[in-house]
Amino acid sequence: MTKKYDDITRPINAIAEEVNAVLNNRIKEKYFEEVVLLYSFIENLLKWLVFVKTTWDKCSNKTLTTEEIRRIRSFCKSLNFYSALNIAFSINLIDFGLYAKIDTIREERNNIVHQFWIYGHRGNFLTLRKRLEMLARATNQLVGIFNKLTEKVGVEEVYELFL
Numbered sequence: 143m144t145k146k147y148d149d150i151t152r153p154i155n156a157i158a159e160e161v162n163a164v165l166n167n168r169i170k171e172k173y174f175e176e177v178v179l180l181y182s183f184i185e186n187l188l189k190w191l192v193f194v195k196t197t198w199d200k201c202s203n204k205t206l207t208t209e210e211i212r213r214i215r216s217f218c219k220s221l222n223f224y225s226a227l228n229i230a231f232s233i234n235l236i237d238f239g240l241y242a243k244i245d246t247i248r249e250e251r252n253n254i255v256h257q258f259w260i261y262g263h264r265g266n267f268l269t270l271r272k273r274l275e276m277l278a279r280a281t282n283q284l285v286g287i288f289n290k291l292t293e294k295v296g297v298e299e300v301y302e303l304f305l
Contacts, residue, residue, distance in 0.1 A: 150190070154285060157183055161278055165271070173270035180277040181251040184244060187284050188226040191235050191291060193218035198295050199233075223248045235287060243280050 157179065164172045197214055200206055206214075221229065227248060231241040250273075 154187075154288070158281075158285070161274070161281075165274065165278070170267040170271075173267055173274050177270060177274050177277060178254075180274070180281055181247070181254075184247060184277070184281055184284060185223040185226065185251075187281075187288065188223070188230050188244070189218050189221050191284070191287060192221065192226055192229050192233070194291060194295065195233055195235055198291075223251070235291070236284075240280070240283055240287075243283075247277065247280055 161176050161180065163169070164176050193215060196218070197206065197211060200210070200214070218226075227241065227244055230236045231238070236244070
């Protein structure tokens with residue numbers, strides 16, 4: 143499988159630009175699509191943050207082998223939203239306030255995904271816009287953590303790490 147991007151900041155910026163364009167231009171027909179996009183983005187960014195922090199913390203004691211990094215990557219990639227969120231909180235990537243906010247987001251996502259056929263707000267653009275704005279704020283907080291972690295790690299190669 144080939145990567146579309148060579149630097150993780152590019153898809154992050156592309157998603158931010160897309161969501162902002164939809165909100166700024168009030169493209170109502172795309173609100174639901176962007177909500178689903180941010181659910182996925184938040185989950186995957188959490189997994190990436192857990193991967194980078196875990197790898198970095200383990201490197202503080204010794205140099206990791208390629209196999210050790212591969213195993214950590216495989217573990218993080220296989221995490222579900224619930225596990226990634228709880229690990230991120232447990233290893234101090236996120237504080238309890240953000241944990242609670244993202245846990246609510248996770249529950250909403252599960253309800254929408256598992257009950258899509260009865261999801262009544264699909265055509266309610268005001269409700270979708272409010273949800274999209276709330277997701278965008280939570281996403282911005284996670285991107286802030288991404289920026290702090292990558293600054294702490296301080297190596298350019300971190301941007302090339304993908305799960």
